[in-house]
Amino acid sequence: MGPALVTPYALTVDAGTRELRAADHLLRSLAAELALPEDAFACTHLVRGARPRVVLSLTLPSEPLLSTALERLTAGGHAVTRGVPDPVGRAVLYPGVASLTGTLTVGDVLSRSAIDRVTVLGAPEPPAPDTPLTTRDHVRPQWQDGALVLTAMPAAGGTLVPFEVPDPTPCCADH
Incomplete structure (x- = not known):
């Protein structure tokens, strides 16, 4: 833990x-x-x-x-x-969350905050430290096996974004 x-x-x-x-x-x-x-x-x-x-x-x-x-x-x-x-x-x-705004590299995210690791959905390996991550000012890592892990997903232009979106569309919003 x-x-x-x-x-x-x-x-x-x-x-x-x-x-x-x-x-x-x-x-x-x-x-x-x-x-x-x-x-x-x-x-x-x-x-x-x-x-x-x-x-x-x-x-x-x-x-x-x-x-x-x-x-x-x-x-x-x-x-x-x-x-x-x-x-x-x-x-x-969590420590460093206030500094996770705009677009940062994965290395910056790890060095500026309590986040231990970044993973990418569907990718077997972690992203390179110089991979840009657009935070959308909404970074919600989760504790996994004792480490604070941010799950990201690929986005346009070779960047990543956190998996959790800041303003999710509620289920059945169009009904």
């Missing part, structure tokens, strides 16, 4: 959110309210079963920050538990 998933300084927030976009918005709002440091991780996790929803995890660098976040989130009426719900969170906020 990656360092953000094995730390004892993690919380799960269950706000009953059902959509990723709403969960992303809530994570950003909570991060601002809590003044999370840049080395914090904030992820979404899909919960299946009788009550499908998206829960949030916050991984903080210290016990004092964890205690403060726990107290403030609980006082705000959120259902909060210690730890992360699973090892495969989708990172929304």
